Amino acid sequence: EAQVTQNPRYLITVTGKKLTVTCSQNMNHEYMSWYRQDPGLGLRQIYYSMNVEVTDKGDVPEGYKVSRKEKRNFPLILESPSPNQTSLYFCASSSPDRGYEQYFGPGTRLTVT
Amino acid sequence: AQSVTQPDIHITVSEGASLELRCNYSYGATPYLFWYVQSPGQGLQLLLKYFSGDTLVQGIKGFEAEFKRSQSSFNLRKPSVHWSDAAEYFCAVGEPGRGQNFVFGPGTRLSVLP
Numbered sequence: 337e338a339q340v341t342q343n344p345r346y347l348i349t350v351t352g353k354k355l356t357v358t359c360s361q362n363m364n365h366e367y368m369s370w371y372r373q374d375p376g377l378g379l380r381q382i383y384y385s386m387n388v389e390v391t392d393k394g395d396v397p398e399g400y401k402v403s404r405k406e407k408r409n410f411p412l413i414l415e416s417p418s419p420n421q422t423s424l425y426f427c428a429s430s431s432p433d434r435g436y437e438q439y440f441g442p443g444t445r446l447t448v449t
Numbered sequence: 450a451q452s453v454t455q456p457d458i459h460i461t462v463s464e465g466a467s468l469e470l471r472c473n474y475s476y477g478a479t480p481y482l483f484w485y486v487q488s489p490g491q492g493l494q495l496l497l498k499y500f501s502g503d504t505l506v507q508g509i510k511g512f513e514a515e516f517k518r519s520q521s522s523f524n525l526r527k528p529s530v531h532w533s534d535a536a537e538y539f540c541a542v543g544e545p546g547r548g549q550n551f552v553f554g555p556g557t558r559l560s561v562l563p
Contacts, residue, residue, distance in 0.1 A: 369551070371553075376458075376555055377555055378453075378455075378539055378553040378554050378555040378556045379493075379539065379541075379553040380553070381550065381551060381552070381553075384550065394550070395552070426492060426493070428493075435498060435500065436481060436498075436543055437483075437495050438483075438493075438495070438551070440492040440493040440494075441492060442491070442492050443492055
């Protein structure tokens with residue numbers, strides 16, 4: 337089954353404790369993205385990647401890091417999480433061959449206390 | 450930079466009534482345009498998309514959208530709403546040539562009365 341998976345689905349952590357949210361897709365898509373969703377703001381793009389070792393900042397990259405060492409994986413790293421990074425995070429993948437339709441993961445709800 | 454507005458934060462309609470959700474964008478040329486739906490506690494699902502050609506686009510679940518260049522709009526419509534359509538709807542804009550740089554609107558929450 338074609339899908340985007342994220343782990344963990346729920347995470348509660350404390351300020352400053354480094355964490356990684358994993359994202360993996362099995363559709364051989366070139367493009368992958370991370371978004372955060374906050375009430376009243378919709379989805380805002382954090383980072384995106386157009387292929388292995390090619391990443392670029394989205395609209396809200398501060399406080400986040402990403403890497404794309406393999407085509408299928410695109411982890412999101414919070415080196416020193418802060419409470420304002422409490423949010424719902426989505427990973428997505430797409431391909432120009434499929435008209436850039438983005439396939440979204442199920443989301444990761446992160447709470448930073 | 451692109452921007453997307455969805456003027457209606459929350460809309461309530463009766464089951465069987467028609468629906469129109471508004472989306473306006475700011476972009477210098479014709480962008481890629483998308484509508485996504487998010488059911489409670491779920492991820493996002495693509496309803497339809499517009500890249501070029503016929504300005505009336507058909508999507509899944511009986512939805513359609515019309516691109517109006519003169520109004521910079523891409524409104525979503527459905528002739529008869531079902532209770533299962535209750536969800537949050539997001540309009541999104543992509544920039545041709547930068548296929549992965551998307552901007553989403555703030556969303557419109559749809560409630561359906563029985």
